[in-house]
Amino acid sequence: MIQAVIVDVDDTLCLTEAASFALENEVLAAMGRAPMSRTVHLATWGEPLLDAMPKRAPDLDLTRFAALYQSALEQYIADGRLDVIPPENLRALDEFVLAGRAVLLLTSRTEAEVRHMLMPDHVLAGRVSAVYHGGNTRFRKPDPRAFDELLAATGLPPGQCVYVGDSPGDALAAGGAGLHFIASLQSGVRRRADFDDRYVSAYVEAFPDIVGVVERLDRTVPSPARGRRPRQSTK
Template structure:
């Protein structure tokens, strides 16, 4: 008997339109540092490599904006650790205040689950935040595994993050598919030997559009069925 099929989803930009809350929390940290505030569009291009990368990119962009206005590059106002701590203090209690599942996401997940697919999340977001989001949207029971950015010794694009999530879900790489919108998702899938589906509706990278593509979450069950038939 073949191993169960496993669909592994990235979270930000794939299952969840999280940009509004991420951007608001970035602006909160920047305001505390008396730095220029960034727009949602500016923050969008910074999402995908985890909280530390997001916060560092936001601070650097704001510092550069301030330097353009003043003619001198100011010093970094906070250590990376303190900036991340302040961001998470703002983000954790409000992770779903403005964020919403992408259209069709819940229906697609429930359809896959009903068809016998195992489901997992592999995200560079901290596991606690990812689990809180799934709970807020009443999706926890659908998922066999949640691999956060702090769940294993490595995180995407390192394949060990995806492989750990697959193992935790009870799947095998040969019968698993990674669905995501960013290069770290694709690179993790490539390293793990899994097919990759590009979430074209997300925050993604246009250079991934030549990969197996789904234009909306509604497309995902049919696309996955073609990649790994029952």
């Protein structure tokens, strides 16, 4: 049985690429830098922010960018311009909770970038049992070891977990760790052809569709074999 549904944040739980593109260019403008192109942003989308920014804006002062970015991020969130989770996505999470499945988040964001989601008054409170991010995991996707802390804390076998994400890196990490993987194509940033089918249990066009997919996985799909890159222990 699928015991845990693990969800990526960006362009999976909520659609964020376009808003993030605008936000990062606002910060670049405040630093007197030229804006990045959307093509460059899309090509590096899914990478941790401070890993991606030198490619988006070469020779960028990352320390100054990070400081300005955090302030701008908080304003975007306060204005409802970023990290807005649609009601239908929340209802999907509720269905998992009612079915007795654990709901967790795993993202490459830093702790500062997800801190607002950890607040007791956030809409995810009571729905998500744990959040794994750059502050409490040692490895980042597409490394399968990104799931090490989560699997150790839950004590669940990988085959009883499903990860929902939007990128080929998400699929590679999940498949390499032995988890089922559902590819969400809702953002339109990626297509089926971008993924290696060996690591994908199912594709969905909208996030709420994952409820039915998980139910079908329970009935019909054996535990996935680990991918080419075996998960290595961090112990």
